[in-house]
Amino acid sequence: MSTVSGRTDSKAALPGAATRRSGPMLRWLGTRGPREFVLRWVVLFALFIGWELAAKAAESPYFPPPSEFAARAAELWLPADGTWLTEATANDVLPSLARMFGGLALGSLVAVVLGVAIGLSRRLGDYVDPLIQFSRAIPPPALIPIFLVLFDRGALMRVLLIAFGAMWPVLLNTIEGVRSVDVIKYETASIFRIGFADKLVRIVLPGAAQKVFAGLRTSLALGLILMVISEMVASTGGIGFHIVQAQRSFQILDMWAGILLLGVLGYLLNLVLTVVERRVLAWHRTTNREIA
């Protein structure tokens, strides 16, 4: 979990810390060379065996061996018997993911639009800054009672909660990204009387893209957390609901299977974003190198 808060990437206290931070992160994701690859899998395998043996020896009702809950997870969610979609996947995983991506899409869209506006106009930024600082300081779960009253307990409330809670990293990074756009580029465009829309699409947005992606990465982790939280209260479906329900009925295997599923989802989402980021921002690195 990189952050609940989203205060990690954009607001590093030291100059350059933010950029330095993205480097090792990326490198930690992919292995360098076969030796590291082997080492990594050996370690993971040893960990798994160790856990398995420890769990079998301890016989604690709360810590089943990983092989058992992994099997349970596979049974629940992996396609089997010719059906591509198991019932549990259709009931829990897909609605959860739909709400999460819906919330993230809505939140990011609002955040980028607001962020560009605030980034371009310092005056607007001054007016809304305290409101933004305050809103993002509210722990999102504390908003659940209010959101329940305002939007009822349907999917809308959950999507809005995810959107509201996950938008701040994108918003702050977009503001920062837009403000960091080369003034000369922007003013050159103005001199040549290039229209506002063109400036926006060709100068401001590409200039801010890298920061926006950094924000998205944090938002993605937040979105997953908020998805789970939103499903733990007054819910009838979803992965979070599955886990809470399993805990309340002492289906320990189901609970662990749910935790495993969330871990896998978190890993995959981060991986996908890294790949997308590399693709989308590939030009960024090359152009910047040419200039520098």
Add this chain to the structure above:
Amino acid sequence: MSAITSRMVRKQSGRRRAGGRVGRGIVGVAVAVLAAQLLSVSGAISPTSLPPMFEVLGSTGHLFVDPSFLREVLATIQAAVTGLAIATAIAVPAGLVLGSFRLLNQAASAVVEFLRPIPSVALIPLAILLFGQGAQMKVSLVVYASVWPIFFNTIYGVRDVEPLAKETARIFRIPPLRVLTHVLLPSAAPFVATGIRVAAAIALIVTISAELLAGSADGLGAWILRMSSGGANLALVYAGTIFAGLLGLVVNWLLVRGEQRLFRWRREGVGAA
């Protein structure tokens, strides 16, 4: 001389600009409060969903002097701080060791990557099973959630140590413990501080989440949950949430200020270089 005057000019204009910012900020907040008040009073949003904002702010004011409410807040802060302290005690040594040895780092990265994607909230049910609904449950979740930022920042800090300093220490055969206390720690400290600041915000959020989702006996989150269950105390629910936001703001502000104070030398060092 010219440097001094330009600095003075900058300071003055900075002050003027800060004044303008504060004024505009106040205007922004006032407009938002008025808008919320109007939405409720005009009936655009039913007062049973959104109580009049003036009433909410009044309740928020009362909360600041309500001893029983402040006790709940104290319970929240206590759990968050305890968890944060334990997380620091785990993450800093771990980060120092793993940041220093490449092979260990590679081996551990597999484990870290395996654990890190698990959202802390997914562990709330497990923590309830293991520790019940009390402070121990909250603290254990806070530890899990806040270990990561401190750990990663410590590793970056260790990697950021000036290679020349490390080499020099090696050439003079300085014992490892002295290298640790005189080279590694001072250099990594600002990074660690950043990690702790980030983790503190997370700790507060996780604590309140756990209280709310687990239905704890005490704490700010539990208080909000209790107020919302009746339905009649909606203004208090809003007030408690606003209080939570203000608390988050104050905590973050304090930590940023503390960090700037502690590591002023570092910032100047960077600027001079």
